[in-house]
Amino acid sequence: MSSWLPVKPLPGLSKREYKDRVGAVRMRLLRLQHDLLQTDTPVLVVFGGVDGGGKHETVNLLNAWLDPRYLSTLAYGEASQEEAERPRMWRFWRDLPVRGRIGLVLSGWYSQPLVEYARHRSDDARFNHQLKQIAQFERMLSDDGALILKFWMHLTARQQHQRLRNLAEDPLTLWQVRPRDWEHLHLYERFVEASQHLLEKTHGKHAQWRVIDGSQEKLRELCVAESLADALEKRLANSVRAATPRFRPSQAKRLAQLDLEQQLDKEEYKTRLAHAQARLLRLQKTAFHCGRSTLLVFEGWDAAGKGGAIRRLIQPLDARQYKLIPIAAPTDEELARHYLWRFWRHLPRAGNLCVFDRSWYGRVLVERIEGFASKTEWVRGYDEINAFEEELTESGIRLLKFWIHISNEEQLARFESRKLDPLK
């Protein structure tokens, strides 16, 4: 579809017809919401579109029509200081609804990229990159079982102008009109052009856009509610089944190439360690003062010495500015969300260091081996991990990953000696 906007106007409806359809859809939604609770599907309903197109009204109405206990509104303003210190998508990850619940997203991940672009604060390359990242984000959630519905509420320039005037005239709704909205009206053409592009680039099988005529006040809400009910019904009827992907293990043998016979003299070890630790502390202080965050990831065989390496690494550091995150079995709050959620939630504030003792690589290691992740899931995990790490480094976080390797024989010998030492 090459042209999304303008959109076909909604057909008229008699008062009677409207009332009947509202009654019917409310009953359906409550029933579907109840059935949804029994499933593993989190639902995201994302609202975008022209200011005054009815995003807020629709969210309010859905809040009134659905059971508010299993529904949350995820609305975003300017990023707070704590939010601004993390990658752009951090606050959206943080708020993801748990399985079986619905989140209504207002001024969400589309908002800032679109406004920045339309106001010439970013360029084509940046806008496209952000859209690609968003598509990836939605893809990850959808692959994980989320149902994502996206509504674009559209108005013509003339309708938008009229709408803003109406809102501004009523003291009860005046607050909805920000000075920025009048500015945006002057940029209408540019907004529409950018929106066309946005819709085009982020309309995927896993997260489709539905463009709604926002000019018909009550009708548009009904239309969204019915679309939501249809989508829920369809999802509840068909449990999703993805084809198992093929997987080609890499032919590189990096571990086998590692020289395991390296030796270090005890005295030299002591000197170099002390020297490195002093450097680390100095660098930690500098990083803190420039607000540069660092993430360290440790993986490796059991008994390879991850714990010892981490202990020596953090020993000289200022304990106020690092956190050690040991990754063990997920909690039930973590299990109720995408598996990356439990790593997003630990991202440090600006200037801090975060050490992961085991990490998201568990997805393609222990979870794969032990069967906690299906083949579909762990194969997909590689792309997801790459996308995640790209977001981290792009936001300015330094990411370093260490694999601590030992030979089979060495591991066995260490297990044997551990048996004798109860403290290990």
Add this chain to the structure above:
Amino acid sequence: MSSWLPVKPLPGLSKREYKDRVGAVRMRLLRLQHDLLQTDTPVLVVFGGVDGGGKHETVNLLNAWLDPRYLSTLAYGEASQEEAERPRMWRFWRDLPVRGRIGLVLSGWYSQPLVEYARHRSDDARFNHQLKQIAQFERMLSDDGALILKFWMHLTARQQHQRLRNLAEDPLTLWQVRPRDWEHLHLYERFVEASQHLLEKTHGKHAQWRVIDGSQEKLRELCVAESLADALEKRLANSVRAATPRFRPSQAKRLAQLDLEQQLDKEEYKTRLAHAQARLLRLQKTAFHCGRSTLLVFEGWDAAGKGGAIRRLIQPLDARQYKLIPIAAPTDEELARHYLWRFWRHLPRAGNLCVFDRSWYGRVLVERIEGFASKTEWVRGYDEINAFEEELTESGIRLLKFWIHISNEEQLARFESRKLDPLK
């Protein structure tokens, strides 16, 4: 004990003795930490005292000696915007360690009240009130099974001066000296006087202070480590058993006095509801602009109509500025902490409204009836709830609590009619 400070100097130790004791205490700590993991006891080790007295060094050393996977450092600087918008104790509640783990608290809840008082930014009444609140906080955690150890690291004025000079001379430690520390040196007498008072007021059976001579650099850390090991050992040996308290139910019969025959004409209901909803929206907007937060609590019998009341209340509101928190069974992350933690974590940012559908009153209602809370726990719950609500209102949050009441007969009738309506 009427005078805490100055403190007895630590006895000298030969290099050999020191080494032996360090070796012994490290082994003990690792073993105890491992045993602690199997228990329901969270441990808080709180550090206070004179700047330069060795708080940071001790925390760093404990981080190196203990197993860092089951240890976290909870260190606090200036409150961030998001923290400043909540009650003073919010960030400490947020970070509480889970059962079986140890948290080292640096610049924690004692820091701000002491500094403010010593610098004449608060008065006796405010300081005393804050200390009382802190004592209450520690009491709650201790009652819930937490082990709280508090160390006060002391230096004489002369020692402090020397210490700051030493730190400032070494480029590796210069960062530890803030301009404020030199100022505080001039206020030494006042700090000591305030500290005496603080120690006096917050030294309880459930959270004792240990005052440590901070002038002997390595010895003081050893001394803290041995105290910690002793306390852990003692706790692990004796499981805590509180006497079951007596409980006198109130004689007031507020529910029985309620007139359950009140009627409202349907037309009048509609008019008044519409009027009230419009007022609510206006007030919500005003509250948001002044940064005034509101908490609403709904309790009452099943089928009393809490859900309906809440739905009508939030229907007109701007969904971006309220959150509905339905309280159901706690998650495992919630179960691993004090029962009030799951309410603290939902406190809204400035200007927002938070509606609790059921609440902390579950402690003295459903948890009491169903036996999830022991008698000791629910009797204690009343004081804890009062202290919690006092903190909320004191921080400027408006707290309103609604009990929705119906008669036995009405409840039965509603249950019967619900049987016929699958949606309810």
